[in-house]
Amino acid sequence: MPKANIANGIRRLRFEHDEMTQQELANLAGCTRQTIIVLEKERYVPSLSLAFRIARVFDRTIEDVFEYHDDR
Amino acid sequence: MATVWITLAVIGGVVVIGAIGRFLWRHRPQSEMSGVPTAPLERLGWIGLGVTLVIGIGLAILVALVGTDFIDENTTARGIFWLLMIVGFGAWGASWYVIKRRSGGAVVDERDRAILARSLSVESVIVLLLLVTWTIVLTEMYWDEGVMPITYLQLIFWTTFIGGAFGRSLGIVMGYHREIVVDA
Numbered sequence: 422m423p424k425a426n427i428a429n430g431i432r433r434l435r436f437e438h439d440e441m442t443q444q445e446l447a448n449l450a451g452c453t454r455q456t457i458i459v460l461e462k463e464r465y466v467p468s469l470s471l472a473f474r475i476a477r478v479f480d481r482t483i484e485d486v487f488e489y490h491d492d493r
Numbered sequence: 494m495a496t497v498w499i500t501l502a503v504i505g506g507v508v509v510i511g512a513i514g515r516f517l518w519r520h521r522p523q524s525e526m527s528g529v530p531t532a533p534l535e536r537l538g539w540i541g542l543g544v545t546l547v548i549g550i551g552l553a554i555l556v557a558l559v560g561t562d563f564i565d566e567n568t569t570a571r572g573i574f575w576l577l578m579i580v581g582f583g584a585w586g587a588s589w590y591v592i593k594r595r596s597g598g599a600v601v602d603e604r605d606r607a608i609l610a611r612s613l614s615v616e617s618v619i620v621l622l623l624l625v626t627w628t629i630v631l632t633e634m635y636w637d638e639g640v641m642p643i644t645y646l647q648l649i650f651w652t653t654f655i656g657g658a659f660g661r662s663l664g665i666v667m668g669y670h671r672e673i674v675v676d677a
Binding site: 456458459465 | 531603
């Protein structure tokens with residue numbers, strides 16, 4: 422199954438933040454749990470707005486959470 | 494001659510539904526996506542597919558049993574049709590409120606909105622196919638007479654309305670079954 426050319430460390434960051442659940446992250450970032458699930462599976466590229474909101478939840482910069490891969 | 498064209502139209506419809514079924518089967522969720530709960534909008538899409546299929550088949554059965562004049566002349570058949578429409582679309586609308594109430598947090602987000610926007614293209618194709626089919630069938634049936642019964646106008650409207658709702662639901666379901674990543 423093809424993956425997005427933007428990787429992310431959302432799953433790792435959730436566990437580093439007191440094992441935050443997908444639903445908690447979804448509520449804080451203002452999206453559905455399904456979107457968090459497909460983001461973690463790298464099947465979806467979020468908008469800049471959502472990417473910033475997710476980075477803000479973890480108190481990180483957007484580059485700490487998301488990484489661009491040219492070769493996918 | 495009319496029977497031939499109606500038969501061809503029905504065969505065409507079956508082929509289109511078969512192609513849609515084949516697409517959904519080929520793009521069914523892979524093992525790595527198993528366990529992912531269905532998105533609220535996707536649930537609404539599946540309900541819409543079921544509702545519009547039932548109404549569409551019901552309308553086809555009414556036309557086959559009573560004929561195309563049922564809209565004007567047969568009160569019982571017209572009552573059954575309106576009952577199907579009101580109960581079907583009413584249940585579809587009510588299901589959205591139930592889904593919204595049961596879902597915690599956001600119900601529709603940017604990914605859902607992107608899928609919803611793209612579903613319009615499927616709706617357009619279905620509506621176009623229906624209009625082309627009606628045009629060919631009616632032209633072939635009534636070419637010699639030069640006029641056609643007025644009830645066909647209402648049938649064209651209702652089939653396009655039901656087909657449009659079917660196409661929108663199908664577009665939503667197909668959007669969630671795509672392997673390609675959806676960019677917002």
